[in-house]
Amino acid sequence: xxxxxxxxxxxxxxxxxxxxxxxxxxxxxxxxxxxxxxxxxxxxxxxxxxxxxxxxxxxxxxxxxxxxxxxxxxxxxxxxxxxxxxxxxxxxxxxxxxxxxxxxxxxxxxxxxxxxxxxxxxxxxxxxxxxxxxxxxxxxxxxxxxxxxxxxxxxxxxxxxxxxxxxxxxxxxxxxxxxxxxxxxxxxxxxxxxxxxxxxxxxxxxxxxxxxxxxxxxxxxxxxxxxxxxxxxxxxxxxxxxxxxxxxxxxxxxxxxxxxxxxxxxxxxxxxxxxxxxxxxxxxxxxxxxxxxxxxxxxxxxxxxxxxxxxxxxxxxxxxxxxxxxxxxxxxxxxxxxxxxxxxxxxxxxxxxxxxxxxxxxxxxxxxxxxxxxxxxxxxxxxxxxxxxxxxxxxxxxxxxxxxxxxxxxxxxxxxxxxxxxxxxxxxxxxxxxxxxxxxxxxxxxxxxxxxxxxxxxxxx
Numbered sequence: 383x384x385x386x387x388x389x390x391x392x393x394x395x396x397x398x399x400x401x402x403x404x405x406x407x408x409x410x411x412x413x414x415x416x417x418x419x420x421x422x423x424x425x426x427x428x429x430x431x432x433x434x435x436x437x438x439x440x441x442x443x444x445x446x447x448x449x450x451x452x453x454x455x456x457x458x459x460x461x462x463x464x465x466x467x468x469x470x471x472x473x474x475x476x477x478x479x480x481x482x483x484x485x486x487x488x489x490x491x492x493x494x495x496x497x498x499x500x501x502x503x504x505x506x507x508x509x510x511x512x513x514x515x516x517x518x519x520x521x522x523x524x525x526x527x528x529x530x531x532x533x534x535x536x537x538x539x540x541x542x543x544x545x546x547x548x549x550x551x552x553x554x555x556x557x558x559x560x561x562x563x564x565x566x567x568x569x570x571x572x573x574x575x576x577x578x579x580x581x582x583x584x585x586x587x588x589x590x591x592x593x594x595x596x597x598x599x600x601x602x603x604x605x606x607x608x609x610x611x612x613x614x615x616x617x618x619x620x621x622x623x624x625x626x627x628x629x630x631x632x633x634x635x636x637x638x639x640x641x642x643x644x645x646x647x648x649x650x651x652x653x654x655x656x657x658x659x660x661x662x663x664x665x666x667x668x669x670x671x672x673x674x675x676x677x678x679x680x681x682x683x684x685x686x687x688x689x690x691x692x693x694x695x696x697x698x699x700x701x702x703x704x705x706x707x708x709x710x711x712x713x714x715x716x717x718x719x720x721x722x723x724x725x726x727x728x729x730x731x732x733x734x735x736x737x738x739x740x741x742x743x744x745x746x747x748x749x750x751x752x753x754x755x756x757x758x759x760x761x762x763x764x765x766x767x768x769x770x771x772x773x774x775x776x777x778x779x780x781x782x783x784x785x786x787x788x789x790x791x792x793x794x795x796x797x798x799x800x801x802x803x804x805x806x807x808x809x810x811x812x813x814x815x816x817x818x819x820x821x822x823x824x825x826x827x828x829x830x831x832x833x834x835x836x837x838x839x840x841x842x843x
Contacts, residue, residue: 407725409752411716414709418820421827424669425613428594429632429662432586436625439484439581440477447475447576451490452565467494467561469569472511479520479622484530486516486573489540492558510543510558516573522617522629524655526584530577532570587615587631588653594635595650600672605643605682606779608670611636616657632662637670641678668832669817674742674779675825680705686776694768698722701772708821713744715773723765728753729773733826735816742819742828743778 453468473489491508514537518530543554562569591612598608618630640646683704692701699721706715712730719727731747747770749757757765820827 407723407727407753407756409726409728409750409756411726412709412714412728412730412750412752414707414714414823416710417708417822418711418827420822421671421818421820421829423636423671424829426610426635426637426668426670427632427663427666428612428635428668429630429664429666431628431630431664432583433626433628436477436479436622436627439627440475442580443477443573443576444474446580447471447573451569451572453493467492467509469493469562469565470508472508475573478624479627480624482519482619482621483517484520484627485535486518486532488514490514490569492543492561508541510554511540512537513540514569516570518574520577520620520627522583522620522656522658523578524658526582526587526653526656527578528581528583528620530574532573532577534566534570583617583629583656584653591615591633591653592650594633595648597646597648599645600639605641606672606674607640607642607646608672609638609640609646609648611638612651614654614657616659616662618659618662630662630664632659635668637668639672639674641674641682666832668830670830670832672828672830673822673825674828676705676707678825679777683776692772694719694765694772699765699768701769704773704776706777708823708826711821713777713821713826714750715744715747715777717769717773719765719769725756727765727769729770733819733821733828735819735828741778742826744774747773 449471451469451471453466470491470493471488472491475486475488478485478487489511490513491511493507494509515535516532517535518532521529523529539555543558594610594612598610600606600608612633612635614634616632616634620627620629622628683706687701687704693699694701699719701717702720703718704715706713708714710730712732715729715731717727717729719725728750729747730750731744733742734745735741736743749766815831817829817831818827819829
């Protein structure tokens with residue numbers, strides 16, 4: 383027999399002898415008392431602007447605004463005394479946004495029957511034409527519409543109203559002005575109606591509202607899910623410039639976590655009424671409060687150990703069972719082992735965040751004082767390192783990998799929906815920051831703060 387083999391045999395016999403002398407271990411369990419204060423649930427906010435171009439707004443109104451503004455539905459037109467007439471938009475509406483006002487400009491034509499004519503239909507040539515200007519504030523309403531309150535400002539004649547009588551041109555501008563003044567409110571209402579009916583923010587925000595309610599898988603191996611619950615939406619006043627119009631939204635939400643193998647059921651809530659605010663923060667601030675019950679961690683540990691038995695010291699010791707509970711502001715790990723050392727060992731450690739991997743793990747695990755007193759110094763040194771390494775690998779839970787993919791997941795889901803064909807969603811500056819951990823009687827609380835910026839660009843209304 384070689385010298386090396388003799389050394390190996392001697393070490394093996396020494397190890398067996400040492401562990402056999404250790405016998406059984408059955409220390410008193412640490413008491414389940416002494417807990418951290420509860421981390422209060424805090425409201426989270428997902429914020430971002432919704433932006434659409436003035437050009438898109440202009441095209442939408444031109445598509446939806448009926449050309450006949452006054453006198454629609456009558457063969458002869460609106461009855462104005464003895465004159466049937468119609469006011470018709472004879473060209474496109476042009477829009478500008480300045481000084482917190484939407485400014486509308488459109489060419490209008492007045493078609494009127496001559497009082498001496500026997501014709502029952504409206505003359506095909508306009509009696510007069512003018513370029514008319516309106517302006518209006520633009521606001522958001524609780525039912526997710528854009529609302530205007532259009533008011534006439536001024537006009538310029540394109541073709542003045544005249545008749546030729548006895549070889550002379552007689553101006554009828556005062557007559558035409560009175561006729562238009564009388565029906566000015568009808569023209570203003572027609573524009574307001576087109577804006578209100580067709581410019582709907584709920585069609586843009588609705589898909590985002592549904593997407594953020596989808597359960598988010600945080601840790602695939604453990605089956606840890608984050609379930610957001612949106613509560614309300616607030617909007618700031620509309621602002622803009624020559625190219626675009628913007629309103630800032632902020633969604634308030636709560637969140638919870640569940641630990642299960644399959645995706646939790648989702649019962650999405652409907653989009654609530656929009657709350658109007660003088661201003662809203664443009665920064666998303668998510669306070670994701672996770673609660674991981676000990677019973678769920680224990681079920682996870684049971685699944686892991688059932689799938690693969692954990693051996694220590696060259697297979698001489700087997701971890702039969704492991705479970706956790708809280709006490710003395712620490713996570714206590716009860717471990718049943720068999721082999722050359724039989725019985726129960728108790729370890730304790732404090733959950734911490736690893737900001738480089740965004741994981742919740744139990745670092746600096748060490749034997750409880752009662753367990754140390756049960757073990758000899760030698761068996762303690764033999765078992766300690768292998769057992770700690772095995773348990774730390776079991777008790778590592780990812781809290782950031784999937785959350786950091788939230789921007790991409792929401793954006794991808796948004797693009798696949800119908801609204802994604804008309805709207806682009808961008809989420810930038812996504813920053814993940816762990817905050818607090820609390821050992822509670824029934825589980826571990828973990829608070830994570832996520833800050834980001836979100837922007838919705840409307841390509842087609």
